Amino acid sequence: MTSPQRLVWDATARTRGWFVLASVTAVLGSAGTLAFPWAMARALDAVVARRAAAGPVLLCAALLALVVATGALQTLANGGYGSGTVAALRRSLARRALDAGVPGTAGFPAGDLAGRLSAGCAQAGSAGVTLVTASTAVLTSLGGVVALWLLDWRIGLCFSLGVPPLVLIARSFMNRGSGLFLRYQETQGRISALLLEALGGARTIGASGTAAAETRRILEPLPELSRTGHRVWALQRDTGWQVGLLIPAVEVLVLGAGGLALLHGDISAGELAAVVAYTALAMAALDQLDALFALGMSAAGARRVAEVVDQPVPAPGTRVRPAGGPGTVTLSGVTVRSGNRLVLDSVDLVVPAGTALAVVGRSGAGKSTLAALIGRLREPDAGLVAIDGVPLPELTPQALGAAVGYAFERPALLGTTVAGMIAFARPDASREEVGAAAGAARADDFITRLPCGYDTPLTDAPLSGGEVQRLGLARALVHDPAVIVLDDALSSLDTATEARVGSALASAWSDRTRVLIAHRVSTAARADLVAWLEDGRVRALGTHADLWQRDDYRALFAADTAPEGAPGHDTHPHTQEPV
């Protein structure tokens, strides 16, 4: 796997200018901060001794100007560097997810990829800025310690005595804290999950008038959350108390040693002021504890990004399909495995140009896998799929897009409006073409009933599963490729609508090659040819009328006494029933 460091480093390389500015300003700022107490000591001593103080005071002013300028520039550079890295990571993740396509993204649950793009990349991309700022802050603190040692070794020793107990306190806080934080997050996640569950039953809750009771049920874990929260506060109190005792002890030691050194003339009065300032700088390292947590989060985020970026991507081809090619689909020796299971077992099949082939078989026979192969939505493990003799891997993505199109059982709602969804495969389609396609797919009726008709935003469109299917069919009609694959694309339509849409599609696509994945006997009956899949092999190929003579073929459809019985109903979030 690409390591988190590699990932962040590569993204840094793409925003090099900001990175350099952020690093340079951090280092300069740190140098200015460290030099200032020394310059201040000289100025104070000059003032106290009534010597000419203009030089040292001017030096102080110059150092402060440096600190001020680098501070402002660093804020700017951190913003530029952090946002540049995040954007670079997001671009590579988005591109890789799109290129990896269905097989590459199938392992990520719905919504997870978007989370990796927004949160994962943001966490990973902040690592660079955290590292630059935290490491210079720690270096500044170390510089403060060194300065104390240089001013007077006894002062340095007094400070250093306080370091080991501080480390112990910090470790005990992290140890005791992590369990509590985890418990807190789990309880809080449960409230989110309960809320999400209730929102899924909104219609039931509305009709039963149980919103108040549901709210109480969702909030049941709240007291537990509150208890854990109070325990976190108690932990903070204890840690704060320990640190609060240690810091005065160190400061009293340091100031005492400084006072004695002043008394013996080992240091000047101004240098004592510098001791106070360097002690504060050295103590500031404590603030970097948070950076440790942040780096841990960044590493976790980077790993989530790396999992996507490491997905294999099929190489795009370079050939174009012969112009006006008729659209013959050839599968030769195609084998697809899923784990140890053979989904398709060296299938040979030719779909002659311009014919409609129905693919039938029990669920799990490999029908949808076969459908996915034809448009290279999935790669075979062995064998070859070709269109008009050109193997799919050799076609350019553009040529492939023009050659094969799909309509699915559950089309995704892409585009912003209903019209945009229908024209998604061909955004230059005119409004007339969109309207005609919607008409053929019997979608224009319900579209005109939507709040803004064709311009209704998809997020505002109350669409049922059958309506979404018809939008998907209209989209395929506008796409109009040489080969059309209908993967159970009419399953949620009632029988009357299905028959009408079926005949409209047949006349619109009479010269196109069609592959129909079918559960219903009526679909098989309308096709020119039927391929019967069983256990990953073609059991029989012939016309529906011929195959219907066989008892085992008829038995395939015995369960189909329910013409509208679509197995597995639509659960897409956009497809709630109209309210």
Place this chain on the structure above:
Amino acid sequence: MSEAAPRPIDRHLFAGFLRQHRKAAVAVAGWSLLEAVPALASGLLVAAALDRGFLAGRPAEGFFWIGLLGAAMVFRALMTRTLTPWLGRIVEPLRDELVTAVAAGAVHRAAAGARDTAGAGVARLTVQVESVRALVSALLRSARQLGVSLLMAFVGLAALSAPVAAVTLPPVLLTLLLCAPRLRALARRQRRQLRAEEALTAAAGETFDGIRDVVACGARDRVADVLSARITDHRDAVRAVARTASANTLLVSLGSHLPLLVLLLAAPRLLDRGALSVGELLGATSYLVGGVAPALRALVSVLGSWGVQLATVLGRLSRSTLPARRTPGQAPGPGASPRAPRSPDLSLVNVGYAYGPGAAPVIDGLSLDLPAGSHLTVVGPSGAGKSTLTTLLAGLAEPDSGRLTLGGVPVTEVDRAWLHRAVTLIPQEAYVFTGTVRDNLRYLRPRARDADLLASATAVGARALVDRLGGLDAPVGLDGPPLSSGERQLVALARAHVSPASIVLLDEACCHLDPAAEERAERAFAARGTTLVVVAHRISSALRAPRVLVLDGERTAIGTHAQLLDESPLYADLVGHWVAATTA
């Protein structure tokens, strides 16, 4: 906090919260002042240690004053220790209050049919509440302490040397004055950044969930460009925030460093006039370097990051908990008080309904009588308004035109509690929640006996499922085994069968069951003897009903199966395709 009624997150909520937790607020304020006493004393004690001790050749006295400084800091640690739990007593109840408001708001809005409550976006609200908690506690822990320290450092400085305070205070005050309006500009840009982030997440979610369709439409490059543009938008928004923040940093560090320079320039004159001793000069620098400058910088940066984020998140939460549009019956017109009908007879006269003002009506001029105990099956093409009809019958939406009455009372005027008892609607997406099987089954009749629950489960064909899950005490939902869509429907059907409702509306409630299971469930409801309206998923439901409504705009018709076969070509068509499909 046990309030389950929705209320918006706004200034009234916070005002009420502070009133309720006045004691904690007062305690925090009091302990904060005590906590800052060492910040007040530090420079004074350093000056004394030098002037009276080390510089005067009396180390013992120097150690005494430094020891006193140590004691003061221990005192401060003790105050912090006492104070910290009080912060928890403000922050934890505040979180409780916000989570309650968010959950109640989301559930009530969703139940009222607000469409923006679908999906995970709303559940993320609880995460936003969490960031409010983190931000408020961070602000209370640092900004409070910083502000008080800043104040105390100045009081101490004034006590040590009034002239020094007089020359160093103006730059600090000026900085604070100049920063206030700039924080508002920062907040504006951060809100823009948040919107860009949300737009990006939404676009990415839509694209990745539909990646198969993107590939199938040959739209990879186009979609990648769209996403890339959103990514750039967000990056630019972040950089705009950084520009504003950078200008603020410049201003604040100037303001925090200037006082020291002013002191160094003024010191020779003050020393000459005897207005300042060497110890006092060093004490004053320790106030400025160790107290004022860091506190001022940290204060402005904390307010500029956490404070602005807090304001932004609160604004978001506030919008998402605004009350939903008026639901029928909640606020009946003037003079109309909720009424309880005398019978559950339903009657529709010329009822019409559309999704929006400009949209074509889904239901248009529908008239229908459903006396108590009647049984109706509704069929029609997808999208003909079958679901909408059940929504109207359940009183979840108001007809745009015509008259829909229950026992002679317009449905919108019927007492809500009465309506919820009398009408049960089971939608297609069955609702099973986290709890026991028993909790789920007696949802609509909380006092039902176990025997009744099991009898209803048996009647609708859910008994085997209940037994397999482990009986009525078995957990379902988050703590139970995953249920298939069909199993969830069985639970919802059993629940409706238990309910005391005299009108049951099944809106494709059996669509995930096989035909035999569907028939069994429908017959169980028909045998209850109450009004039953079934939106048919399969035409076979129509064959079992004494009356059938064919819903499809102008071709709407009502009658028996035999009548409709003769009179409604659409119905004949629907049945015909079904017959053809099964016997082809």
